[in-house]
Amino acid sequence: xxxxxxxxxxxxxxxxxxxxxxxxxxxxxxxxxxxxxxxxxxxxxxxxxxxxxxxxxxxxxxxxxxxxxxxxxxxxxxxxxxxxxxxxxxxxxxxxxxxxxxxxxxxxxxxxxxxxxxxxxxxxxxxxxxxxx
Amino acid sequence: xxxxxxxxxxxxxxxxxxxxxxxxxxxxxxxxxxxxxxxxxxxxxxxxxxxxxxxxxxxxxxxxxxxxxxxxxxxxxxxxxxxxxxxxxxxxxxxxxxxxxxxxxxxxxxxxxxxxxxxxxxxxxxxxxxxxx
DNA sequence: GTAATTGCAAAAATTTTGCCTCATA
DNA sequence: TATGAGGCAAAATTTTTGCAATTAC
Numbered sequence: 075x076x077x078x079x080x081x082x083x084x085x086x087x088x089x090x091x092x093x094x095x096x097x098x099x100x101x102x103x104x105x106x107x108x109x110x111x112x113x114x115x116x117x118x119x120x121x122x123x124x125x126x127x128x129x130x131x132x133x134x135x136x137x138x139x140x141x142x143x144x145x146x147x148x149x150x151x152x153x154x155x156x157x158x159x160x161x162x163x164x165x166x167x168x169x170x171x172x173x174x175x176x177x178x179x180x181x182x183x184x185x186x187x188x189x190x191x192x193x194x195x196x197x198x199x200x201x202x203x204x205x206x207x
Numbered sequence: 208x209x210x211x212x213x214x215x216x217x218x219x220x221x222x223x224x225x226x227x228x229x230x231x232x233x234x235x236x237x238x239x240x241x242x243x244x245x246x247x248x249x250x251x252x253x254x255x256x257x258x259x260x261x262x263x264x265x266x267x268x269x270x271x272x273x274x275x276x277x278x279x280x281x282x283x284x285x286x287x288x289x290x291x292x293x294x295x296x297x298x299x300x301x302x303x304x305x306x307x308x309x310x311x312x313x314x315x316x317x318x319x320x321x322x323x324x325x326x327x328x329x330x331x332x333x334x335x336x337x338x339x340x
Numbered sequence: 341g342t343a344a345t346t347g348c349a350a351a352a353a354t355t356t357t358g359c360c361t362c363a364t365a
Numbered sequence: 366t367a368t369g370a371g372g373c374a375a376a377a378t379t380t381t382t383g384c385a386a387t388t389a390c
Contacts, residue, residue, distance in 0.1 A: 080343085080344070082345070083390095084346080118347045119380090120348080120382080123379095124345080124346090139272055141275060142277065143354090143378090143379085145379090157318050157320065160321065168316050168318065174308075175305065175306045183290065183299060183301050183332075185299070187290065187329040188293065188328055188330065190327045190328065191325070191327075192323055192324070193324045194324075195322050195323070196318045197319045199316075215368090216365095217363080217369090217371075219370080236355080249371095251371070251373065253356080253373080254371055254372070256356075276353090276354085
């Protein structure tokens with residue numbers, strides 16, 4: 075958790091954010107490491123982890139939950155949905171603004187609902203071509 | 208991937224499935240291990256992993272993507288949504304059947320959309336009590 | 341100057357795998 | 366009895382952490 079009173083703008087942090095915003099993929103920590111290392115060959119993995127975590131807490135990037143094997147991040151913080159291919163598992167942004175509707179009744183859960191997130195799944199262009207339905 | 212032509216019904220597999228269906232939480236592999244070990248003290252973690260994976264592939268349980276730090280499983284395979292507390296991160300089932308609507312237009316993604324999944328977030332009863340809005 | 345941040349390396353946590361033995365069908 | 370599955374332990378992967386040196390403010 076972010077407890078520090080102050081955060082400084084370091085070369086490393088700036089470049090990590092910059093590179094993450096450039097890519098349209100949803101890179102893992104390792105992938106970010108590889109990308110950033112091209113500009114900062116001596117940067118350490120620990121620094122990548124610490125900065126991605128901090129940037130996500132500050133809302134400058136998003137930590138994704140589309141992969142339960144490892145963390146993935148997204149430099150695009152605009153509200154947008156993702157779609158995953160059920161064949162090859164690749165994940166892409168999707169230009170759709172879904173509306174979610176539900177009946178208010180069974181709120182027995184006791185939760186105060188504050189929002190929701192929609193994720194789509196389907197077949198990506200490549201896989202559709204490979205095995206036409 | 209499931210390539211075996213045949214699968215056998217073992218004591219271990221039956222008990223893992225049985226215990227997973229009993230709990231209403233969404234346990235991690237480690238938690239399943241602890242639960243199952245009460246009935247099968249000599250079972251190994253590897254067996255838990257292998258079976259959960261296999262049961263998920265067979266559709267008898269669900270592998271969840273609500274935690275990007277580790278795998279979580281759900282013995283309830285009925286279509287249902289989850290809600291996570293933004294304060295304490297706990298995840299519960301929610302008795303809501305959301306409908307998702309979107310405009311068909313911008314299908315430039317090239318994806319064939321086959322379905323979607325909605326996840327809710329909010330404040331759980333405990334956290335609402337602790338810090339009233 | 342002070343304290344946040346880094347690089348490095350070791351440790352922790354999570355998941356996968358090889359191999360030999362056991363047990364289901 | 367053939368082979369899928371289990372137990373065990375080692376390896377692989379992913380993430381966290383301690384610490385001395387560095388750097389932003």
